[in-house]
Amino acid sequence: MTSTVPQTVTASVLVIGDEILSGRTKDKNIGTIAEYLTAIGIELREVRVVPDEADEIVAAVNALRARYSYLFTTGGIGPTHDDITADCVARAFGVTIDVDPRAKAMLLERHKPEDLNEARLRMARIPAGADLIPNPISKAPGFRIGNVFVMAGVPAIMQVMLDAIGPTLTTGQRMLSETIEAGNLPEGTYASALAAVAAAHPTVSIGSYPAMVQGGFANRIVVRGKDPEAVGAAREAVEGLVAELKLGT
């Protein structure tokens, strides 16, 4: 598996929100973060979605930050009473949390001092020792503490925060991937041969992914690995068996 390849940097994502668990809101951030991390050489290893409940959030933050190089959270950093992420992260790290002058200054770029009420000031409450993540869209910042990055849940804002975080991350060897279109070739016709190819190319991971289009299957075989030569060799082997089987059909 890829995790045995050296120079690996791992990550996890924690989505905080009853709205996702209720199905009312469909998460868009998981896929965005996954694609982003893969592109820069960080392996997303686990995702969790938990409700807006302090004990659940604290437990998940501590489990994930201990296990992976980075943890990225989304959601729960707004001004309303149900936005409890910052307090939960402070609790997880055992640090205090209070209004941060730097964060307050950012909010003042958008709000007049007289409009910076108690609720809005909640968005400036940052755990002690955290660095801020700028938010050019609505100003209320995210923050980084240790290996945990706390971002907004609104996809457009999460994206700009991720763009700001990206350059600061330690990245590993980039995962290369090649896709071979098996089309409507049934998985069952190439599964055995593909397993043999996988066994013969142990330094790459090979997956077969069925999808449906107009009621028929559109299968794709994906070769993933960090060594260009190994990935190329496996790709050629897979292309060979697919071409052979297509001739056979």
Add this chain to the structure above:
Amino acid sequence: MTSTVPQTVTASVLVIGDEILSGRTKDKNIGTIAEYLTAIGIELREVRVVPDEADEIVAAVNALRARYSYLFTTGGIGPTHDDITADCVARAFGVTIDVDPRAKAMLLERHKPEDLNEARLRMARIPAGADLIPNPISKAPGFRIGNVFVMAGVPAIMQVMLDAIGPTLTTGQRMLSETIEAGNLPEGTYASALAAVAAAHPTVSIGSYPAMVQGGFANRIVVRGKDPEAVGAAREAVEGLVAELKLGT
């Protein structure tokens, strides 16, 4: 919180797949299952996404099945070498796994006996003691063992399996929800008043959810609970404060 309301049935979802973690494939099943469970009175409490690695899958299955009424998994039940979900679930339950005659019969509805090769027969490998979940689309069944439901990852197939499972589930009191459109009313203007409403209506949960449309905010306040009267009263209180603030703007 809703979890303190009696007659609660809880659930978790485990998405199995490197493809989701790599960002190459965007998950659609989490939102579908979340909406489905909410509609029938089951509370989705946690979602996890893990890679196609046996130890990770087994650990997640055992953690989630122990904690929630039900666990629904998606992905990894095809015929290829990277489809290891059934074996991992058998390992999690400590039971044997072998070709199940009932599952083999289902596969024979689609494949001629001479086409039912070793790879396809893998799709008939079912943990001992499991019940099958029919798959009208491609025949390869999912299965239920204990409180764990193992479903396909292809959204169309997952959906028909979910439809088959639904009527067999024990459901709790249905969660009612009411949405109040706050429109472009900034969260910061109603956060304090909303917190007071939430405190005054402890048997419901009230959330404020910002979204962006054409660069501006489109905020929604959602009241959720199981007692129609309590939800209605909270909704009226929220509508009242929103109307008042809109007049003020």
